[in-house]
Amino acid sequence: MDSTLNCKVIRSKKRKKTISLHIDGDGCLVIHAPHRLPSSVIQEFLASKSGWIDRKRRQRQLEREHFRPKEFAPGEEFLYQGNLFPLEIAENRKGRHPLEFTQDRFVLRRKALPQARDHFCRWYRNAARQVITQKLEQFGAALGLVPQGLTITGARRRWGSCSPRDRLSFSWRIVMAPPDILDYVILHELVHMKEKNHSKRFWGRLERVFPDYRVCRRWLRENAGSLDF
Numbered sequence: 186m187d188s189t190l191n192c193k194v195i196r197s198k199k200r201k202k203t204i205s206l207h208i209d210g211d212g213c214l215v216i217h218a219p220h221r222l223p224s225s226v227i228q229e230f231l232a233s234k235s236g237w238i239d240r241k242r243r244q245r246q247l248e249r250e251h252f253r254p255k256e257f258a259p260g261e262e263f264l265y266q267g268n269l270f271p272l273e274i275a276e277n278r279k280g281r282h283p284l285e286f287t288q289d290r291f292v293l294r295r296k297a298l299p300q301a302r303d304h305f306c307r308w309y310r311n312a313a314r315q316v317i318t319q320k321l322e323q324f325g326a327a328l329g330l331v332p333q334g335l336t337i338t339g340a341r342r343r344w345g346s347c348s349p350r351d352r353l354s355f356s357w358r359i360v361m362a363p364p365d366i367l368d369y370v371i372l373h374e375l376v377h378m379k380e381k382n383h384s385k386r387f388w389g390r391l392e393r394v395f396p397d398y399r400v401c402r403r404w405l406r407e408n409a410g411s412l413d414f
Contacts, residue, residue: 257305376391
């Protein structure tokens with residue numbers, strides 16, 4: 186593992202045994218570890234995962250090199266539920282919000298252009314809460330599972346999580362993905378309410394409720410960089 190890789194260790198009293206890793210959009214390795222776990226154990230774990238860390242770091246670097254930030258220009262396209270919709274800049278449009286979605290396009294008031302990115306983030310966050318709430322009710326009822334709360338985050342790579350107390354969190358960016366990808370992420374976290382790990386039992390439970398999970402998991406690995414602007 187490259188020793189120059191930036192690292193951040195986040196310790197939690199709620200985390201009992203396991204260590205988890207992810208590399209954020211800036212290439213920083215984020216380590217989640219139990220509160221009292223010795224640093225030597227963390228270092229041993231990192232050494233055992235050096236190949237994975239190097240691969241993920243290269244992947245993030247390539248994504249950053251190919252990522253083109255949006256300019257919020259007329260006709261520029263934005264993802265929502267797997268489809269691309271053009272942006273229209275309106276001169277004197279009236280409405281409750283500076284940015285609105287009209288089923289075939291996004292419409293942004295010209296006066297709101299300086300804050301366009303903030304308006305899009307807010308729109309996606311609200312859309313994610315609405316869509317994910319509906320799907321959680323649908324899937325939860327089918328599986329007999331009731332989450333103890335819902336949080337919408339701005340995470341760039343951690344699409345979802347399940348707390349020890351069964352509170353579920355999802356990145357608003359996941360509503361940019363196709364519906365089956367969103368379904369996979371939601372069911373993944375619902376299954377974590379039964380299995381708080383990625384053991385064979387977890388994947389077996391997930392496969393029973395979502396047989397194509399491998400395809401969706403691969404799609405996320407290959408297309409994560411597109412779920413951003």
